[in-house]
Amino acid sequence: MTVLAIADHRRGDLRDVSYELVSAGRQLADATGGDLHVAVISGDVDEFGEKLNLDGVDAVHTVANGEEFNHDVYAGAVEALYAEVEPAVLLMPNSVNGLDYAPAVANALDLPLVSDAVDFSYDGGLTATREMYGSKVETTVDVDAERVAVTIRGGEWPATAGTGDAEISAFDYEPDGELGSRVLGFEEVAGGDVDITDADVLVSVGRGIEEEENLELVEELADALGATLSSSRPIVDAGWLPPNRQVGQSGKVVTPDIYLAVGISGAVQHVAGMKGSDTIIAINTDPNAPIFDIADYGIVGDLFEVVPELIEQFN
């Protein structure tokens, strides 16, 4: 069974999920004794192609077309590659760019789509593990089809390293007619005066704070600890803190000595931005909150009771 995995890159660098896709693809190819093909589209495909010649990769297809991601180019190129390689499983990343082309490709190729898979197995057919209800439950889905499109969640498979002996070849693809979307550029989110990636100690606040006026309590804690204040996404969405304070997949990736998560449940998108912290401490009322799975220390309790006591300890 042939597996075709599509790499992800941005602004000249292959993204981590590309190396993880190789592990996931190899896992499936091994289960069926098949080949793993990897494709990279746009950008410096010669350099990317060399880097994707990883342990376990049988073939690398490079598609030179433009510098950066454009979903019309990606969708068209993946569909053309699919026709050429005829894979049983088409693997794509559940990244922001994956979200922007994988569903269109699956629909155009009439493939069932299993998105955001965190694990899978193959025994005559694909069984994928997915999460539902904001990671509160884990589900398995069986796919009764000979061919399937799957997007994988970043960070769930190890990154593959080690050079392989893949055949690297250029694949010619030119889109038909004019593109319906044009990428005009990139911008970093507002920097502001604070760089949370520099902080040794972060006090990070989440949805558990409930009201904007309660933010003062956590600010007071940050002051008492000599820490910098950061937050999870809902606080920034609500406009209570500026975007440069946001930790997570769509915010900043931080690696402080101490990360104190206050009223943060630990959604996967948040964890992606802070799991590299040396010491993680969580204060949350829900003992089953995923943040406790990665915490080193925790208090299962009401932040409105614990935080004032903690401030007291340092004043």
Place this chain on the structure above:
Amino acid sequence: MKILVTVKEVAEVEDDFEIDGLGIDEAYLEYDLNEWDDYAVEEAVQIAEAGDDVEVVSVTIGPERSEETIRMALAKGADRAIRVWDDAFEDVQLLDVAAKTRLLAAVVEQEQPDLVLTGVQAADDGFGATGVSVADEVGFEWAAVVNELDLDAEGGVANVRRELEGGVEELTEVDLPAVLTIQTGINDPRYASLRGIRQAQRKEIAPMGLDDLGLDASALDSPIELTGMREPESESDATLFEGDAGETAAQLAEVLREKGVGAQ
């Protein structure tokens, strides 16, 4: 112009819950408008308020209970609503992306909107794929994970920012008609006013079955079957401090001091 907004009633799960077979026991579920869709509704209503002659139509796939949710969209300013449902749905175990695409694409074909707004994903099944899939099916352009929208209807384009990972935004121009999947934070969704809620009672919610959409029960067929549901095993090896707030805070303070926190 006409804007079609897809909304979904999603189940929210309480902190403590029980799994019953392949679902969560009803007693632990609360139903609400999907968070991402709330932002999509707000974006559509703001466009309508800023321009003349803009109609906002909201569409949902759901049983009668979901009328409560779609009335929220009407109360916030949508002009009318469509609810897609059919007896055939009762037997469907999992409405996958392809099935939802067939249903919503049929609505798009009938309504012929200039713009379709959807949430990036639904908080329950989290496929994050329906909007872009529908765009492909109806031959519209699209953009996923949009956190800023500047519509130039006369110029026939939407200028959007897509929120990439790592605090980077992509600036993209998309031809209309288009489907845009809306990210939270793009705006500040309003609360439905009492007046809006009263007005919503008088607005139309048109029921549509498979026949009305020119489809039959095969449109619901899916090769994807839900086969298991469980609570994820906790991998926690955290040291949990025990006691009342004062005691736990004191223990945590000790750890923090050992690590040099608070030393001025």
